[in-house]
Amino acid sequence: MRQEYAWRSIALTTLLAFLSVAVLVQMIRIQYSPEAEVFRAQAEQYSGKFQTFYPERGEIYDRNGHLLAGNEAVYTVGVNVHEMKDAHTIALTLVAYLGLNYEEVMRRLQDPGGLSFVTLANYVEAEDASTLMKLQEQMTADALAVNQHSALDGLEFQPHLQRSYPENALASNILGFVNREGKGYFGVEEKYNDLLAGNPVQVWVPEDPNRAAEIPRIPNGTTLILTINRDLQAAAEEALDNAIYEYGAHNGAVIILDPRTGEMLAMATTPRMDLNQFWNYPYVYDQSYLYNPAISMQYEPGSVFKILTMAAGLDLGVIAPNTLFNDTGSIEVGGAIIQNWDRQPWGAQDMIGCLQHSLNVCHAWISTKMGEENFYRYMNNFGIGHPTGIDLAGESPGRLKQPGDLEYFPVELGTNAFGQGVAVTPIQMLTAATPLANQGRLVIPHVLYAMVRDGRQFNIAPIHGGNPISVPTARTISEMLAISLENEASMALVPGYRVAGKTGTAQIPVDGYYDPYSVNASFIGWGPIDDPRFLIYVWLERPTTSQWANDTAAPLFSEIAQKTVILLGIPPDAIRLQLVNQ
Amino acid sequence: MIQTAHLRHAYRQAPWRIQRQWAGLFLLFLLVLAMVSALYLDVTANAAIAGREIQQLRFDITATQRTNADMETRLAELLSTRNMEVRARALGFRPSEAGEIHYLFVPGYFLAEGVRLENIAPPPAAAPSLPAKYTMSLLDWFAAWLDTPALELAGGDILP
Numbered sequence: 001m002r003q004e005y006a007w008r009s010i011a012l013t014t015l016l017a018f019l020s021v022a023v024l025v026q027m028i029r030i031q032y033s034p035e036a037e038v039f040r041a042q043a044e045q046y047s048g049k050f051q052t053f054y055p056e057r058g059e060i061y062d063r064n065g066h067l068l069a070g071n072e073a074v075y076t077v078g079v080n081v082h083e084m085k086d087a088h089t090i091a092l093t094l095v096a097y098l099g100l101n102y103e104e105v106m107r108r109l110q111d112p113g114g115l116s117f118v119t120l121a122n123y124v125e126a127e128d129a130s131t132l133m134k135l136q137e138q139m140t141a142d143a144l145a146v147n148q149h150s151a152l153d154g155l156e157f158q159p160h161l162q163r164s165y166p167e168n169a170l171a172s173n174i175l176g177f178v179n180r181e182g183k184g185y186f187g188v189e190e191k192y193n194d195l196l197a198g199n200p201v202q203v204w205v206p207e208d209p210n211r212a213a214e215i216p217r218i219p220n221g222t223t224l225i226l227t228i229n230r231d232l233q234a235a236a237e238e239a240l241d242n243a244i245y246e247y248g249a250h251n252g253a254v255i256i257l258d259p260r261t262g263e264m265l266a267m268a269t270t271p272r273m274d275l276n277q278f279w280n281y282p283y284v285y286d287q288s289y290l291y292n293p294a295i296s297m298q299y300e301p302g303s304v305f306k307i308l309t310m311a312a313g314l315d316l317g318v319i320a321p322n323t324l325f326n327d328t329g330s331i332e333v334g335g336a337i338i339q340n341w342d343r344q345p346w347g348a349q350d351m352i353g354c355l356q357h358s359l360n361v362c363h364a365w366i367s368t369k370m371g372e373e374n375f376y377r378y379m380n381n382f383g384i385g386h387p388t389g390i391d392l393a394g395e396s397p398g399r400l401k402q403p404g405d406l407e408y409f410p411v412e413l414g415t416n417a418f419g420q421g422v423a424v425t426p427i428q429m430l431t432a433a434t435p436l437a438n439q440g441r442l443v444i445p446h447v448l449y450a451m452v453r454d455g456r457q458f459n460i461a462p463i464h465g466g467n468p469i470s471v472p473t474a475r476t477i478s479e480m481l482a483i484s485l486e487n488e489a490s491m492a493l494v495p496g497y498r499v500a501g502k503t504g505t506a507q508i509p510v511d512g513y514y515d516p517y518s519v520n521a522s523f524i525g526w527g528p529i530d531d532p533r534f535l536i537y538v539w540l541e542r543p544t545t546s547q548w549a550n551d552t553a554a555p556l557f558s559e560i561a562q563k564t565v566i567l568l569g570i571p572p573d574a575i576r577l578q579l580v581n582q
Numbered sequence: 583m584i585q586t587a588h589l590r591h592a593y594r595q596a597p598w599r600i601q602r603q604w605a606g607l608f609l610l611f612l613l614v615l616a617m618v619s620a621l622y623l624d625v626t627a628n629a630a631i632a633g634r635e636i637q638q639l640r641f642d643i644t645a646t647q648r649t650n651a652d653m654e655t656r657l658a659e660l661l662s663t664r665n666m667e668v669r670a671r672a673l674g675f676r677p678s679e680a681g682e683i684h685y686l687f688v689p690g691y692f693l694a695e696g697v698r699l700e701n702i703a704p705p706p707a708a709a710p711s712l713p714a715k716y717t718m719s720l721l722d723w724f725a726a727w728l729d730t731p732a733l734e735l736a737g738g739d740i741l742p
């Protein structure tokens with residue numbers, strides 16, 4: 001009997017063991033079967049999803065930490081079709097609160113085209129979205145109280161960031177703007193788009209909570225600090241707007257630069273645009289170069305160019321401040337006769353007189369004494385005809401015809417000397433003057449002061465572009481220009497401060513001839529001349545109240561210089577020298 | 583005496599006693615297995631909860647960063663040049679003229695040039711790099727253990 005039980009027991013044990021082994025073998029076989037790969041792939045599909053992470057666009061600050069471009073929260077409003085209970089109520093609500101079209105909303109909700117989430121409105125302001133969210137919460141609470149579904153079930157709000165400019169139109173020509181797709185246009189936004197936007201990253205996001213740590217943290221775009229002084233920018237824009245109105249000018253530009261470093265302190269132009277409404281761009285600007293004429297507008301500079309001719313002549317040694325020139329009222333260069341602006345002879349003049357009276361003949365004489373090779377070598381060294389390399393998108397190179405060019409005529413050696421036959425941009429003219437205000441050293445203008453990334457700030461070092469003239473030449477030309485302004489009691493003078501500068505009144509060529517009634521009025525100046533802290537270029541297009549820059553651009557320069565010394569904290573010369581002596 | 587020894591030996595060799603020992607060992611094995619399983623389940627469950635919390639915290643961080651950026655921009659709007667000028671004028675202030683400014687010499691004071699924003703964007707905290715043994719499942723660990731060369735397990739070096 002006991003033996004019989006033993007056999008049964010052994011048989012049962014054997015059977016169970018066999019079954020166990022069979023199950024184990026089958027498990028291993030399934031693991032390594034061809035179908036297993038398919039199942040694994042299917043499981044992998046549901047184990048997570050690919051997501052593209054867009055980093056927060058970097059902010060833009062002025063040099064004192066004022067936010068110029070930031071990000072604000074906006075909402076995408078849509079409907080989760082699977083949770084939607086009442087399309088009619090949702091449509092009516094969105095019509096009432098967001099001004100959407102009822103038929104359009106209903107059409108998209110009733111035919112979602114296979115989508116589980118239907119987007120109905122994007123870039124909805126936070127206030128509007130908040131109002132809707134409160135309404136939805138209230139309706140949900142009311143529905144729950146009576147054990148029913150809310151009519152707004154399925155309505156969802158997805159927050160995200162969009163570019164915002166707290167100062168609206170301030171410095172719009174410098175900043176540029178960002179469109180809905182996050183692409184920067186013009187100015188800093190375009191020039192540094194890659195840095196600001198950061199790097200979007202597409203990653204696999206696992207649903208498995210044990211792998212949560214694998215989700216990468218996407219660093220934000222780089223924050224930029226500009227060299228711009230917000231208050232000075234606002235003051236320059238206000239002064240420019242007033243001047244354009246007062247002098248009946250079409251457009252204008254004001255650039256303020258630190259000649260020691262090339263840091264752009266302010267760059268005001270007209271017209272400007274509210275960057276928060278960038279879609280108005282085509283209505284504000286006819287041409288793209290009008291967005292920032294300070295770097296894009298090419299024109300004949302006129303007499304402000306004479307400071308370069310005089311500096312080159314002094315540096316080459318063909319003239320000295322006390323060199324006398326007998327002005328007969330005309331000079332022949334390249335077979336053509338060049339005359340003064342008043343077509344009158346001015347007699348014996350030293351070089352300060354030539355600058356003070358802005359004598360074309362005298363400057364044409366200087367350039368001919370220098371000779372073509374020397375004159376154009378100096379102009380090239382000043383950067384005329386080349387982009388300055390400023391870190392703003394859309395800079396024009398200007399144009400300087402030189403011997404050997406197809407369109408060059410020998411007379412241009414004379415006309416170029418007083419700013420005719422040469423095309424520059426305001427920033428180019430300003431950059432060319434930096435050696436005169438900075439001990440002979442040319443600096444490359446820039447608007448980027450520093451970058452902040454991963455909590456570390458990287459300051460940008462000034463870039464120098466050579467020494468077109470010597471230190472003594474720079475001091476001499478500054479002194480000559482200061483004396484010439486003081487001699488004529490120029491309206492450009494700044495009470496309490498010695499400044500150097502020069503006016504420029506250039507007729508505008510129309511259909512190959514100079515229009516006597518249309519001029520570009522400009523003034524370039526710097527100060528205090530013993531230690532220049534600011535270099536200002538003022539340009540007014542077609543002022544109508546007066547044709548002379550001394551009546552329009554010069555007083556505008558003076559006004560802006562007075563605001564500059566206050567905002568930059570530069571004491572008057574007497575006090576400054578007294579403080580230095582202490 | 584001899585008989586007593588035989589009885590004791592027979593008692594020890596009794597089939598039912600050997601079966602009970604085997605059953606006891608089997609139950610002990612089951613008990614250990616159950617304990618290990620319970621421990622593994624507990625650890626896995628806690629890890630999953632922690633993972634969910636990490637996910638939620640990341641969502642919270644994103645939302646907070648978005649809120650910060652939004653509030654910073656709104657604050658900048660309130661402090662914009664135009665708004666500040668309007669508020670200043672409403673309070674009776676006006677722009678100062680050149681002749682109204684008094685300059686004082688303060689020994690040792692230098693006007694700071696430019697702003698430093700390093701504190702505004704603190705460096706992201708380094709992601710904790712847990713050893714794999716803290717994140718892998720028991721089966722993963724077992725598979726890794728099988729793949730590990732015996733030498734590494736032994737912890738020895740290859741000797742010449």
